[in-house]
Structures are given as structure tokens and as C-alpha cells.
Amino acid sequence: MKNNNYLIFRDDGVGDLLLITPVLKLIKKYDKKSNILLISSSRNNSYAELLLRENLVDDTYNIDQNKLFGRAYSLYYLVRKIHKFNPSVSLIYRQKLQSYLISKIFCKNNFGLVTINSSNYFKKRYRPFKFLTNYLLDDYVVIDQRDNFKNIYVDHWSDFYLDLFKKAYQKIFNKNLSITQKDKKYVKTIDENLNNILIKSLNEINNTSDFILLHIDEKWSNTNWSPHDLDNLIDKIIKSLNVKIIISEGASENSYSDFIYKKYLYKKNKNTDFNISLTSSDKMKNVAIFKDLDIEKLILLSLNASLVITNHGSLTHFSSINDVPVIDLIHKNKKEYLKKYYPKSSVNEQVILNSVEELLIIIKKLYKS
Secondary structure: OOEEEEEEEEEOHHHHHOOOHHHHHHEEEEEOOOOEEEEEEEOOHHHEEEHHHHHOOOEEEEEOOOOOHHHHHHHHHHHHHHHHHHHEEEEEEEHHHHHHHHHHHHHHHHEEEEEEOOOOOOOOOOEEOHHHHHHHHHHHHEOOHHHHOOOOOOOOOHHHHHHHHHHHHHHOOOOOOOOOOOOOOOOOOHHHHHHHHHHHHHHHHHHOOOOEEEEHHHHHOOOOOHHHHHHHHHHHHHHHHOOOEEEEEOOOOOOHHHHHHHOOOOOEEEEOOEEEEEEOHHHHHEEEEEEOOOHHHHHHHHHHEEEEEEEEHHHHHHHHHOOOEEEEEEOOHHHHHHHHHHOOOOOEEEEOOOHHHHHHHOOOHHHHO
């Protein structure tokens, strides 16, 4: 069997990178002496480093790390890194013309995604341009996004990524690749020592490891809810279920968690290994706020929860690794698109955020289901 150096472009979000971890597993399974250089971004590089630790990739490069010095400088160091790696196969999961052109220069075999959209001027708008596709790529997977995603043929968006690797495998090894349901599972990256520290911290503040994880990030500002609505939801969950709630925050500050923090005078607890804030308020005594979580700690929180409530994002998918029930909050304008990005947990529901009462009914249904 041939050994190859795989150049993989996934320089976008954390969840996007998680969705190609089945591909990384398959490369290591069927091309055992292969090497993988993963091109990441500032958004997902911390997770890329976890994959490096787990030996799913052999090297990573943050495409944004030299961005402040200008585009030419950044491009020079990217090209230098790739040239030194000497790739033979490229898998392009982030569609940028730059990535296609670099791959064409350095790789013998190139595979990428091709999307079709429509506009006021074109019934079919290809990305990359149709006249370039056969020149740049040895094979590709077409994602037809027209007519509000009605032409999408896969069950889950991650199947596109596996289909692309299947095409690459057939081209390189001249035989078909059969993929099982087990092959489709996301990679679990768990530091058991850190996980034990988390469980210890949870027991110290809650006297229980049973909790609902409510992830509050900047995406809440895109909903029609106010911070008062969120406060009302938390109050109703506590009264209805008498359950502990952990609030986790996104990378950016947001008015929703700030409102809760300030209203109930939360203060940092110094007796735990995590940055946990508690309040003396009787109303919120069952609610702890975890601040400054890196991606690894956030993943561990989601894997230990009894239920995860989050606006659609990386936690939607990370929770599925441990089959944790998920309420995936989505915007009504993205319903057709995101239904192909559903959480893979056996118990899940994609919910368009309306009233507090409607969401509470779903929480009661999914909690400990």
C-alpha cells in the first residue's frame, strides 16, 4: 500500500473540523504510514492541537498566525510550510481559490468540494469556477445548494466529507472503500486526568454530577430573546426539574451571561480547579457559571452533561460523541440548511427559539430521556 503525505485544508470553525475527524481516522486506518498536515485557522487551531496530541494528524499550521504582517507575508510562510511537508494528496474542505491553486502546484492528486448556488444573474454559480474545476481537481464532490438546499442528497453534511475521501481512496489505491456506521463516528479527545479534575470540581460545587449545560454565547444576540427571557427560562427549569445548571460561555463576551452574572452578584469560587463563579442568591444557588473555558474543557463539560442546550455550533456536535441529549437552537431562516447538520445524539431536537414555555416543554421531554 502506498504511503502518502496528505495536505488537508479545514481553516474555518471548530465544529467544521470535528466533522472531518472520521476522515482523519480512515486515513490513519487505511494508509498507516501516511502523514497529515492540517491547515487550520485561529478559530479552530486549539482543537487542531488536540487532534495532534491524539495522533490523528502529524502537524498543524494556523493559516492566520501571520495575518497581521500582511497577506503576502502570510502566504509566503504557508507556502514554505507546505513545500517542506512535500504533500502528495490534498483534501480541500474549505473552499478558497488559494487552497486549490496551492494544491495544484504541490500535490499530484487533488480532491475538493464543489458547490453550486444560484443568483439573480446565474442559474448555476459554481465554486470554484466550473471552467477551473477539472483543471484544479482530480475528482470532487458536488454540493448543490440551490432551491433552499432541497437538492442535498446526503443524510448528514459530514457524509459529503467522507464521500470526498472515498473518491480520493479509489483514485489513489484503485479500489473502492466501504464505510461503516462506526467509521462515521466523531473522534473522542479526552484527557482522563483533566476529566477527573472536572468531575471533582462539579461534585465540590453541586454534590452531584447530574446537570444541564446551558451554553450562552454571542449567537443569542441573533435571537428574538432578551436577557430577561433567558433569566425566566433558567428560573422555570429550576422550579420544574429541580436540577443543577451549568452555564458556559462562548469566546466573546455577551450581554446575556453578563446580565445573569451581574444581576445575581456572581463571584469566583477559589476552591475548585476550574474558573467557576457562584452566587449567594437562593434563587440561583443551583446555577454555576464556568468562565474562560478553552475548547478542551468545554468539550469535557458537554460530554458529562445530562442535557446540552446550545445555539447551533460546535457543542451541537461535540455532545454527540458521548450520545448526550442535545437541544440544538436554530434560526428559522436556516432551518433547511441546518437540518443536514443535525446532532448525531440518539436523543436530540432542533428547535426554533420562540417562547420560554415552548422551550421548557422540550427540555422536560429530553432531560434524562
